[in-house]
Amino acid sequence: MANEKVSKLIFDDKVKPVSYYEEKYVPRNLKEGAIVTRYAPSPTGKVHMGHLYSSLIGQKIAHDTGGVYFLRIEDTDKKREVSNGVESIVHDLKHFHITFDEGMMGENQETGSYGPYLQSNRKEIYHAYIRDLLLKGKAYVSFVTSEELEEIRKKQESKKERIGYYGKYAKDRFLKEEEIIERIQKGEPFTIRYLSQGDFEKKVVIKDLVKGKVVMPENDIDTVIMKADGLPTYHFAHAVDDHLMKTTHVIRGDEWLSSVPIHVELFKAIGANIPKYAHISPLMKEENGVRRKLSKRKDPEAAVRFYEEEGIPVEAVTTYLMTVANSNFEEFLIYNKDKTIDDFTFDFKKMSKSGAMFDLEKLKNISRNYLSTLKATTIYEQLLHFASQYDKEFFALISKYKEETIAILNIEREQKKPRKDFYAYSDIKNQIWYMYDELFTPNMYEWGTIADKKEILNILNTYLEKYYDASFDEPTWFLKLKDLAEEFGYAREVKEYKQNPEAFKGHIGDISMVLRVALTSKAMTPNLYDIIQILGKERILKRIDLLK
Numbered sequence: 001m002a003n004e005k006v007s008k009l010i011f012d013d014k015v016k017p018v019s020y021y022e023e024k025y026v027p028r029n030l031k032e033g034a035i036v037t038r039y040a041p042s043p044t045g046k047v048h049m050g051h052l053y054s055s056l057i058g059q060k061i062a063h064d065t066g067g068v069y070f071l072r073i074e075d076t077d078k079k080r081e082v083s084n085g086v087e088s089i090v091h092d093l094k095h096f097h098i099t100f101d102e103g104m105m106g107e108n109q110e111t112g113s114y115g116p117y118l119q120s121n122r123k124e125i126y127h128a129y130i131r132d133l134l135l136k137g138k139a140y141v142s143f144v145t146s147e148e149l150e151e152i153r154k155k156q157e158s159k160k161e162r163i164g165y166y167g168k169y170a171k172d173r174f175l176k177e178e179e180i181i182e183r184i185q186k187g188e189p190f191t192i193r194y195l196s197q198g199d200f201e202k203k204v205v206i207k208d209l210v211k212g213k214v215v216m217p218e219n220d221i222d223t224v225i226m227k228a229d230g231l232p233t234y235h236f237a238h239a240v241d242d243h244l245m246k247t248t249h250v251i252r253g254d255e256w257l258s259s260v261p262i263h264v265e266l267f268k269a270i271g272a273n274i275p276k277y278a279h280i281s282p283l284m285k286e287e288n289g290v291r292r293k294l295s296k297r298k299d300p301e302a303a304v305r306f307y308e309e310e311g312i313p314v315e316a317v318t319t320y321l322m323t324v325a326n327s328n329f330e331e332f333l334i335y336n337k338d339k340t341i342d343d344f345t346f347d348f349k350k351m352s353k354s355g356a357m358f359d360l361e362k363l364k365n366i367s368r369n370y371l372s373t374l375k376a377t378t379i380y381e382q383l384l385h386f387a388s389q390y391d392k393e394f395f396a397l398i399s400k401y402k403e404e405t406i407a408i409l410n411i412e413r414e415q416k417k418p419r420k421d422f423y424a425y426s427d428i429k430n431q432i433w434y435m436y437d438e439l440f441t442p443n444m445y446e447w448g449t450i451a452d453k454k455e456i457l458n459i460l461n462t463y464l465e466k467y468y469d470a471s472f473d474e475p476t477w478f479l480k481l482k483d484l485a486e487e488f489g490y491a492r493e494v495k496e497y498k499q500n501p502e503a504f505k506g507h508i509g510d511i512s513m514v515l516r517v518a519l520t521s522k523a524m525t526p527n528l529y530d531i532i533q534i535l536g537k538e539r540i541l542k543r544i545d546l547l548k
Contacts, residue, residue: 003134006141006180010192011131014124018132018270021125025114025244034067037249038103039093040238042074043085047092047304048296049358050253053321054280055098058251060322060346062101067248071103072117072241076231086118092304096314114245119237126232129240129270130192130225138269139225141180142172142193164221166196173222192226194236196265204261209249209278209348211257219261235262243272254279278348281355283324294358301360311386311425316367323366324358326350364423372418376410379428383409386425394429397436407534408435411526419526434520435531437539442546446523448513449506453547459488459514460544470537474529485511519543 028036037058041051062069071093073086082088087107093099102112110117133139144165152169156162173195184190198218208214225236232240242250257279267274283294294302301307307317322341323330327350329341336343371379380402387395398405409428412419421431433439450456467480482492489505491497497507516528519540525531532540 003137003140003177006177006184007131007134009181009184010134010141011127015127015131016124018128021128021244025246028068028246030068031066033065035062035065035249036068036070036245036247037062037251038070038072038242038245038247039098039100040072040074040241041089042077042080043082043089044077044080045082045085045296046088048302049294049304049321050283050302052093052096052098052304052317053283053325054251054253055093056096056318056321057278057280057325057346059098060341061249061251064346068101070112070114070117070245071100071105072245073104073119074234074237075118075120076227076234076237078120078229078231092308095308096304096318119241120231122237122241123231125244126226126237126240127230130232130236133194133225133269134192137195138197139192139194140173140222141175141184141190142222142224143175143183143188143190144172162200165193166200166220166222170222189228191224191228193222194225194266194269196220196222198261198265204264206260206264206274206277208257209276210281210351211254211279211353214257214260216258216261219265221262223262223266225266235259236266239263239266239270239272242275243267243270247275249278250275251278251280254281281352283358284355285358291355291357293355301358309390309426311383311390311427312363312367312423313370313382313425316363316370319370320363320366322346323362324352324356327352367423368420371422372413372420376406376413379409380406383425383428387429390426391429397438401436404435404534407530408432411530421526434522434525435534437542440521440543443521445517445521447517448523449510450514455488456514456518457544457547459484459511460518460547462487463515464537464540464544468537468540470533477529477532481512481515482508518547 028034030036039051039055039058041047047055059069061067071090073089075081075085084107086104090104090106102110102114103117104110116122130139134141149165152165153163156164156169170193172193196219198220200217200220202218203215204218206214223235224233226232231237241247260277264274284291285294285299286292296302304317307314318341319333322344326344326347328347329344329350332344333339374382380398383405384395384398387398409432422428447456450459463481463484467484469480472480485508486492488511490511491504491507494507494509497504512528513523515532516525517523519528519531519535535543
């Protein structure tokens with residue numbers, strides 16, 4: 001058998017035959033049409049929106065079809081690996097309700113029958129398939145150095161030929177077995193390359209689920225399948241893994257589209273079925289009239305931790321991403337207000353082929369709409385959880401004043417058109433801080449038409465003395481406010497003032513503005529009646545005293 005001596009020199013006796021793994025990893029017992037797909041990141045940093053986007057799609061199509069969604073960690077590039085990288089990935093995705101049926105569940109935890117799901121723990125499996133290719137003459141040992149590769153590149157450039165290690169340039173294809181053994185025994189560094197059978201003049205055709213029909217030249221590059229450290233390259237490892245884990249669909253960024261010819265060839269080389277591909281276009285952002293990819297370096301909103309730390313609800317983020325993923329999802333929600341993402345049927349044909357625009361403001365609007373549908377008690381519990389992690393001072397306040405906080409959050413909530421003030425839990429404090437005496441400080445009052453301090457104090461004191469009663473319902477309260485306006489020479493109705501402005505000092509709106517600003521310092525607030533009811537007479541008096 002070709003390369004038998006070389007194979008024995010490189011691989012120890014612990015490496016099992018390929019047949020062992022083919023028998024061990026049996027076909028999955030799933031119904032026809034069930035999709036098995038994976039999220040397969042490298043543990044090199046925190047998850048960003050592109051990862052979440054593809055993960056959401058992967059989970060959706062797998063679970064819609066009664067299939068399997070698993071997490072495989074591709075950690076063969078040890079130089080780029082970060083500490084607790086797996087834990088970070090699992091945490092970030094779990095926060096957004098991305099859960100896996102099998103695979104890595106933590107730094108050193110996994111579940112499922114098709115593992116190991118950490119590539120660095122699959123070394124013997126890769127070696128079995130690499131050895132098999134070597135024995136069949138489909139792979140060879142290569143000693144070519146980076147310096148030699150650079151020389152080849154320069155020569156190819158000077159002749160205006162394609163760049164790469166192929167054909168006549170792949171000189172290690174022609175090494176004799178004796179020379180290979182001698183160089184290995186001397187300790188010379190080596191890799192193992194796949195001996196490509198491709199013809200660049202011929203075409204490989206795939207039907208991509210997003211891009212449609214894709215036609216590319218066959219691969220003829222002798223790609224490295226085992227690095228000098230004994231670990232496989234991404235190209236080879238993913239082919240072996242997806243074959244043994246019975247992956248039916250590969251969903252990934254379209255930066256990998258150019259690698260399809262290599263991957264197709266490797267799947268065929270190991271006798272595997274080629275999975276269906278869905279190459280997703282990147283999330284885009286417009287800057288100064290130019291479209292570019294959403295960037296981890298330039299855009300804070302590119303990191304999924306941004307949304308967790310802002311307190312933007314998971315439901316808002318995933319709803320927005322699905323509107324980006326499928327052009328008909330937004331319409332689905334409009335006509336199915338009682339439905340969720342779970343009720344929607346995802347369709348690859350409805351995805352953008354060129355890259356979807358990412359719009360943070362639209363995401364915030366979706367979040368405002370979502371938060372406006374929740375009950376005040378639900379908002380309170382979520383706010384409490386958020387503040388416990390990111391704002392200890394506010395957490396203490398809202399814990400102390402639970403019922404008051406729920407009442408504040410309920411202002412203009414249970415009505416046909418609820419207020420949509422908040423886009424995130426971090427935003428709530430900015431909107432309601434003035435309702436807490438501990439946070440209320442008499443800094444900048446946003447007075448309106450009435451700005452004279454003496455007039456303001458007279459109006460406020462008269463209101464409390466003659467027109468305030470905690471038992472008033474809202475219509476009665478507003479009627480009394482009109483009486484107050486009339487007593488001070490202001491029109492009871494805005495319309496009345498507009499018809500005869502010379503007859504009045506102002507109108508009822510100016511009087512209510514005095515109350516609003518005195519009690520909150522703000523010119524724009526939710527319903528004033530509710531604010532007054534929550535504050536109560538004693539606290540109103542204290543706030544008026546701050547004006548003296």
